[in-house]
Amino acid sequence: MLCSWIEVQDEYLYYILSLETHVGNWTCQQCHNINGHLRCKDCFGSPILCKACCMSVHQQSPFHHIEKWSSGFFTETSLDTEGFVLYLGHSGAPCPVETLIDMDEDLELEAAKSRVIENDDIDMLGEWEITNTDNGSLTITVVDCNGVHHQHVRWCCCPDAPSKDIQLLKERLFPASVHRPSTAFTFQVLDYFHIDSVECKTSAMNFYSKLKHLTNYTFPSLVSVCSWHHN
Amino acid sequence: MRVSRKWRYLKSKIRAGFGHNPQDPIKPGDLALFCPACPQSGINLPSNWQEDKNQLG
Secondary structure: OHHHHHHHHHHHHHHHHHOOOOOOOOEOOOOOOOEOOEEEOOOOOOOEEOHHHHHHHOOOOOOOOEEEEEOOEEEEEOOOOOOOEEEOOOOOOOOOOHHHHHHHHHHHHHHHHHHHHHOOOOOHHHHHHHHOOOOOEEEEEEEEOOEEEEEEEEOOOOOOOOOHHHHHHHOOEEEOOOOOOOEEEEHHHHHHHHHHHHHOOOOHHHHHHHHHHHHOOOOHHHOOOOHHHOO | OHHHHHHHHHHHHHHOOOOOOOOOOOOOOOOOOOOOOOOOEOOOEOOOHHHOOOOOO
16 A cells, blocks of 8 residues: 555656646636635635735635635635734624714724823723724734634624624624623634543643644744733 | 654654755754753864864873
8 A cells, every 4th residue: 555655656756746836827717706815725726816805705714724825826825914803793794883973983093092091001901092992993812723814804883783702792702801802712713622631531731732833833822821921 | 652653753753854855865964952051162162172172082
């Protein structure tokens, strides 16, 4: 069995290496209109996508690893770097109320800043409040089976919207804190760790070390545990 | 288990630069990782280390 593999191993190597590039045309395989330069490693078939299609395709799978073609090779990037926003409360779609509030957002942010300065209270909480008005956005840390992600989130701002921790729970993300959550764990990673700890005797430290290596194999120590520690 | 060993072997071939020229003969030690802490003559060891009378042994 192994002898037959030795005969074809060079062929296997050729096909594995050929996956490093893209052969064929660079038209976005979703909209077929413009050339794409992004590729998702986790989507089946690793389709070439333009930026707009990549963002819309990943509304339902926001924790995928993507690559960007940059002058001769694919380099690792992230959905967050490319401008992806995780919308909560509407199955990945933007909150309908948000578009109305967007117009007033700048004014409200200015007002929030001046309030904080008046109170002379520019501490961690104050900064958090500035970037986290009810309709504002925030970069949160999401831990999934395939690594640690930083995601720009937009909260649901409907009049009957639940609190932020409940909004995360409704999207199958377990918030790490009740008030002002900025770290969340997907239900998949919690189930995965449960099975791992019972069946493979994996300790939490070893499991997190594994996630750090999955996220950044070269510099695992750079992977943060929450947004505030993220450099 | 067998597949994981095949995968590791192919990955180490790519890492060692044998991916694009599969016909190149792989000599013993070619797939080994370079260890910067090991003594390398002329780098972290004097090139005349064998003539050093004070060396141990």
